[in-house]
Amino acid sequence: MERVEQVRKEILETIESPVMTHEQKVTAMARSADSLLEVLTLPEGLDELLNQPIESKKCICDLYEGHAPMRPRYIIPDYSMFLRNGSSFLRLDPPTDLAGALNSLLILYKHVPSITNFPVYLGALDELLEPFVQMTEETYARKLIRMFLIHTDRTITDSFSHANIGPEATTAGRLILEEEAGLQDAVPNITMKYDENITPDSFALAGIEAALSCARPSFANHRMFREELGDDYVIASCYNGLVLGGGSYTLCRLILGNIAKRAGSIDDFMKHQLPYVCEIMAAYMDERIRFEVEESGFFENHFLAKEGLIRRDHFTAMFGLVGMAECVNTLLAKEGVSGCRYGSSDRADQLGVDIMEQISRFNRHHTNRYCEVTDGHFLLHAQVGISTDIGVTPGTRIPVGEEPKEWIDHLRHCAKYHKYFVSGTGDIFPVDATVRRNKEYLLDIIKGAFREQLRYLSFYESDSDVVRVTGYLAKRSEIEKLENGENVLHDTTALGMGAKQHGKALERRVRE
Amino acid sequence: MKAPVNKVIPFSSVDGPGNRTAVFLQGCNFDCKYCHNPETRNMCCGCGECVKHCPTGALSADGGSIRYNPAVCCMCDTCIKTCPYGSSPRIRNMDAEEVFREVSRQIPYIRGITVSGGECMLRPGFLRELFEKCRNTGLQTLADSNGSVLFSGYPELLRVTDGVMLDIKAFQPEDHCNVTGTDNEAVLDNAVFLAERGKLAEIRTVVVPELFDAAGTVRAAARLLSPYLRRAPIRYRIITYRPFGVREEYRHYRIPDSRRMEALAGIAEEEGFRDIVIV
Numbered sequence: 001m002e003r004v005e006q007v008r009k010e011i012l013e014t015i016e017s018p019v020m021t022h023e024q025k026v027t028a029m030a031r032s033a034d035s036l037l038e039v040l041t042l043p044e045g046l047d048e049l050l051n052q053p054i055e056s057k058k059c060i061c062d063l064y065e066g067h068a069p070m071r072p073r074y075i076i077p078d079y080s081m082f083l084r085n086g087s088s089f090l091r092l093d094p095p096t097d098l099a100g101a102l103n104s105l106l107i108l109y110k111h112v113p114s115i116t117n118f119p120v121y122l123g124a125l126d127e128l129l130e131p132f133v134q135m136t137e138e139t140y141a142r143k144l145i146r147m148f149l150i151h152t153d154r155t156i157t158d159s160f161s162h163a164n165i166g167p168e169a170t171t172a173g174r175l176i177l178e179e180e181a182g183l184q185d186a187v188p189n190i191t192m193k194y195d196e197n198i199t200p201d202s203f204a205l206a207g208i209e210a211a212l213s214c215a216r217p218s219f220a221n222h223r224m225f226r227e228e229l230g231d232d233y234v235i236a237s238c239y240n241g242l243v244l245g246g247g248s249y250t251l252c253r254l255i256l257g258n259i260a261k262r263a264g265s266i267d268d269f270m271k272h273q274l275p276y277v278c279e280i281m282a283a284y285m286d287e288r289i290r291f292e293v294e295e296s297g298f299f300e301n302h303f304l305a306k307e308g309l310i311r312r313d314h315f316t317a318m319f320g321l322v323g324m325a326e327c328v329n330t331l332l333a334k335e336g337v338s339g340c341r342y343g344s345s346d347r348a349d350q351l352g353v354d355i356m357e358q359i360s361r362f363n364r365h366h367t368n369r370y371c372e373v374t375d376g377h378f379l380l381h382a383q384v385g386i387s388t389d390i391g392v393t394p395g396t397r398i399p400v401g402e403e404p405k406e407w408i409d410h411l412r413h414c415a416k417y418h419k420y421f422v423s424g425t426g427d428i429f430p431v432d433a434t435v436r437r438n439k440e441y442l443l444d445i446i447k448g449a450f451r452e453q454l455r456y457l458s459f460y461e462s463d464s465d466v467v468r469v470t471g472y473l474a475k476r477s478e479i480e481k482l483e484n485g486e487n488v489l490h491d492t493t494a495l496g497m498g499a500k501q502h503g504k505a506l507e508r509r510v511r512e
Numbered sequence: 513m514k515a516p517v518n519k520v521i522p523f524s525s526v527d528g529p530g531n532r533t534a535v536f537l538q539g540c541n542f543d544c545k546y547c548h549n550p551e552t553r554n555m556c557c558g559c560g561e562c563v564k565h566c567p568t569g570a571l572s573a574d575g576g577s578i579r580y581n582p583a584v585c586c587m588c589d590t591c592i593k594t595c596p597y598g599s600s601p602r603i604r605n606m607d608a609e610e611v612f613r614e615v616s617r618q619i620p621y622i623r624g625i626t627v628s629g630g631e632c633m634l635r636p637g638f639l640r641e642l643f644e645k646c647r648n649t650g651l652q653t654l655a656d657s658n659g660s661v662l663f664s665g666y667p668e669l670l671r672v673t674d675g676v677m678l679d680i681k682a683f684q685p686e687d688h689c690n691v692t693g694t695d696n697e698a699v700l701d702n703a704v705f706l707a708e709r710g711k712l713a714e715i716r717t718v719v720v721p722e723l724f725d726a727a728g729t730v731r732a733a734a735r736l737l738s739p740y741l742r743r744a745p746i747r748y749r750i751i752t753y754r755p756f757g758v759r760e761e762y763r764h765y766r767i768p769d770s771r772r773m774e775a776l777a778g779i780a781e782e783e784g785f786r787d788i789v790i791v
Contacts, residue, residue: 408522408618435525437789440623444531445523448621512525 007032019487019494023157027117027491034066040291043283045276050284052258055390059259060281061322062252062288063386065115069250069288071298073115073318076234077309078245079123082108089303098132098141102148109156112304114237114247116491118156121236121247122163122188126173133172145172146179153185159472159492160237166193167222169203177206181213184466186473186490191235191456195222196447204446208439208459215460215468218426221450228422229374238384238471239456240424243373246314248423249289252281253383256355257326257392266331266351270358278362285317285378286368293370316374318423319363320383324396328352343398343413352396356420374422382417382425384471387498394470394503395425403509411449418455426456428468432512433461462510469496469505476506515638516603518552518630520614527626528654528677528713533615535642537630538603542658542692544681546720546765548757551592552630554599562591562601571601580604608641615642616649624652624674633661636669643672654713658692659699663706675713676706677749682717683732687724700736707737710744719768719776720753726768730776734783747787748780 014020014028052058065073083101086094090108095101105123112119133141152161165173173192180190192199192207199222207217218239225233225241232244242248259277263269292298299305299312328342328351340348360380367376382395393399396417404410407429414427435441442459449457458468465476474496478488482497499505516538521527524534540553547553558576570585571578578601585602592600615625625646632639632655643653656677663670680699682688688696706712715733719726730750737746752773755763770790777788 406522408621411621437791438525438529440530441523441525442531444623445621448531448619451620511523 004036007036019482019485021157021487021489021491023117024491031064031066034068034070037068039068039295040287042287043280045280046284049277049280054255054258054388054392056261057258059255059262059277060252060284061255061386062250062284063115063383065250065288068296069292070296071113071302072247072249072292072315073251074120074236074240074242074248075112075114075304075310076121076236076242076244076247076314077108077112077119077123077304079105079108079128079309081245082309083128085307087303087307087309089307095132098129098136098144101129101132102144106148106151106155109152113302116158116160118158118161120160120162120240121234121242122152122156122161124164124234125176126165126168126170129172130170133170133175138171138175141171142175142179145175146183149176149179149183149185149188153183153187154489156187157490159186159189159474159490161187162189162191162236162238164191164193164235165217166203166207167195167198169200173203174206177210177217180216181210184214184475186466186475186478186492189238189473190217191220191239192217193222193225193235194219194446194450196450198222201440201443204443205439208442211442211459212431212436212439212461213464215458215464215466215473218456218458218468219446219450221453221455223450224419224453224455225422235424235456238424239426240318240381241379241422243314243316245309245311246316246373247310248379249292249315249317249370250285251318251320251381251383252285253320253322253381254278254281254359255323255392256321257323257330260327260330260334263331263334266335269331270354274355274358275362278359278366282319282362282366282378285319289317289368289370312370314373316371316423317368317378318381319359319378320381321359321396322383322385322389322394323392324352324355324417325393325399325402326391327355341402343402344404349413349416353416356396356417360420379423380421381423382421385499385503387495387502389498390502392503395421397427400504400508407445407511411445411452411454414449414454415452419453421455424456426458426471427454428458428460428470428508430462430467430508430510431459432510433463434512436461467506469499470503472496513635513637513641514605514607515611515635516555516630517606517611518600518603520611522618523621524626527628527656528624528675530623531621532652532654533618533622533625535611535615535625535627537627537632537635538600539634540629540631540658541634541660542631542681542694544692545723545762546691546718546753546758548754550598550757550759551595551600554597556599556601556603557597559596561596562594565590565594608638608645611642612645615646615651619649619651622651624654626654626656626677628656629658631658631660633657633663636661636666640666640669640672643669647672657702659696659702660694662698663702663711670709670711673711675711676702677714677716678703678706678712680715680717680729680733682724683729684725687729691720691724703733703737704740707740707743707746710740712737712740712744712746714747714749716749716751718751718753719773720765721768721772722765726772726776727779730779731783734780734785738784741784741786745787746785747789748777748785749789749791750776750780751791
């Protein structure tokens with residue numbers, strides 16, 4: 001009864017919140033209601049690792065997915081199948097022109113549930129739209145695309161929604177980049193799949209031009225993702241590599257810094273604490289997946305599954321982690337090693353790599369029968385953090401303020417870690433406005449980085465209004481409004497405010 | 513063959529196309545009034561003045577020369593500010609192989625290197641050796657030169673040089689003398705010689721309105737070189753004077769406004785230049 005009272009209090013606070021929009025309140029209240037259910041068989045030991053304060057003892061975080069997962073966390077519909085076949089549930093015939101295609105997509109977006117209640121993936125927009133753009137006069141195509149982009153920004157009010165373009169150059173891709181650059185909106189997030197052997201420099205440079213204007217696209221290592229996930233991979237939400245027509249059942253994350261606090265030594269951490277927490281988190285994820293697949297009824301009843309736009313056997317799950325920096329620094333301090341900081345010392349970085357090898361080994365040995373699409377294993381994910389994280393650096397990133405002086409040293413650090421995270425990692429580099437005069441500078445860096453097995457890079461101009469916070473986008477001007485107590489359209493603006501205040505996310509070292 | 517290296521910038525976006533490692537050599541034979549790095553002009557004479565002022569003990573007198581310990585240096589530039597000779601004690605004497613090792617750390621992120629100064633052509637042997645090593649690993653090579661040394665005397669160097677970025681500081685010899693302390697006969701000879709061979713990647717002029725006839729310089733330089741644009745493109749970089757780093761006694765020059773800079777770009781365009789950048 002005490003818990004019920006607590007939840008009632010939370011719901012009332014939500015209702016009375018002066019800064020949340022109506023949609024944000026409804027989502028929060030649904031989460032509160034769901035938190036009262038107890039339908040999962042939780043692994044022993046979970047409570048002591050999960051329900052703890054983030055500042056000290058929380059070692060596992062389930063990112064508030066709820067106690068009764070009613071749908072997968074990330075859903076990746078096959079939009080090209082949808083445009084080819086239409087939808088009987090939505091009573092839509094296949095579109096025959098650009099206006100029809102955009103209208104159909106906008107309708108479907110409103111029916112794609114994900115953890116955010118918004119679609120986390122909007123499709124390979126250039127590939128989807130190119131045939132229709134080719135049959136349309138360019139000025140008119142441009143206008144329709146512009147309206148479509150504005151529509152997504154104002155109705156998908158959450159910037160964890162991601163469109164893909166590339167690796168081939170298309171007219172549709174170019175129009176999307178040009179229009180987005182002019183709009184200065186935070187939605188949709190965009191990734192350009194890039195392969196120096198496929199993507200023409202001119203198209204990549206158009207992407208860089210847009211990135212300097214509106215903080216996207218980010219650039220994904222196409223060759224790398226393709227080798228790992230196949231031709232049908234997509235980038236969704238922040239930067240998550242997933243399989244088309246599937247998605248991810250769940251994402252839980254290890255709070256590595258707090259796991260390190262439990263350990264007496266590096267040896268204890270490697271042999272006992274880390275394996276113990278990994279076991280419990282994997283068992284928890286297994287149970288959540290079991291409920292989704294076997295009990296929730298989602299895959300039997302939702303029209304996306306019935307119409308083949310998603311397939312249960314294309315789903316996997318994301319085994320996330322944050323706080324490698326705090327973990328390594330804590331462990332070295334316990335060993336009495338001074339002067340070695342994560343990100344600036346070979347010894348510290350090597351310890352980080354050893355920890356990644358250990359987690360990777362654990363994941364290779366753990367199997368889940370419902371993750372067939374990834375050979376029965378979860379995918380590792382360098383999680384970008386949430387607004388309430390305090391003293392937790394995203395994934396394996398170097399903490400803001402401790403970045404190496406030279407950019408090359410920062411990139412070399414990234415190269416040690418990116419390869420582990422098939423379902424996503426990425427680093428963000430604000431660049432000085434002078435770079436605009438030499439966009440090939442960034443293109444050379446992208447080419448070099450991808451040859452060195454970096455997975456995913458984002459850039460923005462240091463004084464731009466639209467900025468990449470940790471993985472998602474926000475407008476500085478909107479964060480300021482929220483800080484002044486005004487309500488704002490996008491729920492990710494609140495996350496941006498938290499990351500700005502707790503994670504110094506807008507104070508990264510500017511590269512030039 | 514060793515050369516005095518002032519610094520190596522691993523990633524540079526402003527020393528030629530794409531991402532390049534920029535190597536700055538110490539020592540210049542011009543004395544430009546608006547020089548932005550006056551501490552790169554002269555060689556250290558070991559007087560020891562900087563040792564007295566260094567706040568971290570990174571410098572020590574060692575016989576007639578100064579020993580520099582980068583590990584404890586805080587890069588506060590006190591040594592540069594207190595040097596009575598327009599030099600710096602933070603110079604490393606390096607051979608081409610040592611410099612190349614520092615450059616190759618940036619592979620594959622860079623497309624090439626740019627050697628600047630000081631004046632890089634005061635070390636043609638070093639330059640040739642370094643460029644050969646770079647070329648062998650597929651890196652492009654650019655020299656950033658004041659044009660005082662004739663490239664025609666160094667065909668072996670030119671063979672491993674992809675391009676030269678050449679300063680045309682003023683077109684009239686007396687103007688040039690006023691800006692730099694020397695005439696520009698060699699500079700203009702170099703400009704034509706390099707352009708004829710498709711090796712002139714860029715010319716640049718820093719615009720200081722009170723110091724020389726900028727409009728006349730841009731027009732004459734562009735007219736001199738436009739016949740060679742068909743051979744290979746040449747960029748004209750027209751640079752706005754800014755007082756950052758300039759010696760106190762010359763910091764009074766006015767910064768030209770953007771309208772004046774646009775007008776100069778217009779002149780270069782009239783003369784047939786297509787790739788014109790105002791900085």
